[in-house]
Amino acid sequence: MTIRTDELVAQREAIAIQVQTPSRDQVMPRDATRAEASEQAESLAAAIQVRSLFAYYGAKLAVRDVSFEARQRAVTAIIGPSGSGKSTVLRALNRMLEVVPGARIEGSVRFHDTDLYGPEIDPAAVRRTIGMVFQQPNPFPTMSIYDNVAAAARFNGVVRGRSQTDDLVESCLTRAALWSEVKDTLGKSGASLSGGQQQRLCIARALAVNPEVILMDEPCSALDPLATLQIEQLARELTEQYSIVIVTHNMQQAARVSDETIFMSVDEERAGYVVETGSTAEIFTNPKNKITEDYITGRFG
Numbered sequence: 631m632t633i634r635t636d637e638l639v640a641q642r643e644a645i646a647i648q649v650q651t652p653s654r655d656q657v658m659p660r661d662a663t664r665a666e667a668s669e670q671a672e673s674l675a676a677a678i679q680v681r682s683l684f685a686y687y688g689a690k691l692a693v694r695d696v697s698f699e700a701r702q703r704a705v706t707a708i709i710g711p712s713g714s715g716k717s718t719v720l721r722a723l724n725r726m727l728e729v730v731p732g733a734r735i736e737g738s739v740r741f742h743d744t745d746l747y748g749p750e751i752d753p754a755a756v757r758r759t760i761g762m763v764f765q766q767p768n769p770f771p772t773m774s775i776y777d778n779v780a781a782a783a784r785f786n787g788v789v790r791g792r793s794q795t796d797d798l799v800e801s802c803l804t805r806a807a808l809w810s811e812v813k814d815t816l817g818k819s820g821a822s823l824s825g826g827q828q829q830r831l832c833i834a835r836a837l838a839v840n841p842e843v844i845l846m847d848e849p850c851s852a853l854d855p856l857a858t859l860q861i862e863q864l865a866r867e868l869t870e871q872y873s874i875v876i877v878t879h880n881m882q883q884a885a886r887v888s889d890e891t892i893f894m895s896v897d898e899e900r901a902g903y904v905v906e907t908g909s910t911a912e913i914f915t916n917p918k919n920k921i922t923e924d925y926i927t928g929r930f931g
């Protein structure tokens with residue numbers, strides 16, 4: 631992965647006091663009646679719509695004319711060879727790309743009915759609503775397990791007072807499938823946990839500011855096989871409440887964990903582009919494109 635600045639910014643943002651930052655509902659209003667109208671219809675709806683996205687680093691075109699939808703309460707996997715623009719696209723989804731000096735996009739990214747790049751949109755609020763989990767687990771090293779989850783929620787006014795915070799910490803750690811392992815050691819440093827536990831702690835931390843979408847950038851690449859399976863299982867479980875977009879170079883993982891797959895590629899003449907999108911079952915068993923078939927059968931990449 632070539633992008634690093636944004637991870638630092640994400641960490642800083644999570645601990646920065648957001649003075650009078652509008653709440654998610656102010657920034658991206660939700661239609662409460664719709665949520666109740668039909669759960670099934672909603673789960674088929676797109677949480678994120680990307681249209682004709684071009685991404686540049688300075689003069690370099692990194693991603694070309696990318697369009698896709700990420701369904702609500704589903705796992706969407708972005709797969710493809712190294713350098714095909716997967717991370718760049720992922721970071722464009724929550725406006726984390728623009729913190730890389732010289733990086734910019736053209737095209738549109740919509741979250742439900744909201745243009746995320748509209749002039750009235752607060753990028754910090756976007757990054758809370760569409761949270762991100764990185765390749766290397768990055769809990770705040772000097773903070774306890776408890777504070778890793780509580781800090782951003784406190785600073786953002788999601789909770790006030792000890793008992794509300796206790797409830798939130800328990801509920802986020804439970805949803806991140808970590809509570810039973812840490813409930814008696816909440817005061818210990820987040821850095822004392824195993825890699826897989828740290829990654830689940832980072833997921834709990836992302837959940838603490840009430841996101842709707844979680845972006846995961848190769849979240850298992852630093853983990854052992856057991857920890858990997860736990861994160862994959864967790865990603866599936868999280869679709870009860872959240873929409874997930876995961877970048878992975880591991881095709882078995884994409885096949886195991888995702889509902890929909892976006893296959894990106896790159897070649898000498900072109901910047902990263904989408905070759906094909908579809909249901910994961912279709913892409914893996916009956917790809918329409920020869921390049922997709924070659925990639926999933928391990929002939930390149």
Ligand code: ADP
Nearest residue numbers: 632633687692711712713714715716717718730
């Ligand atoms: P992938 O995630 O598929 O490996 P990336 O999105 O990381 O691909 O990279 C897509 C292209 O953009 C690559 O050519 C890469 O070298 C380039 N790139 C990524 N990050 C930067 C950066 N910070 N500055 C300049 N070029 C970058």
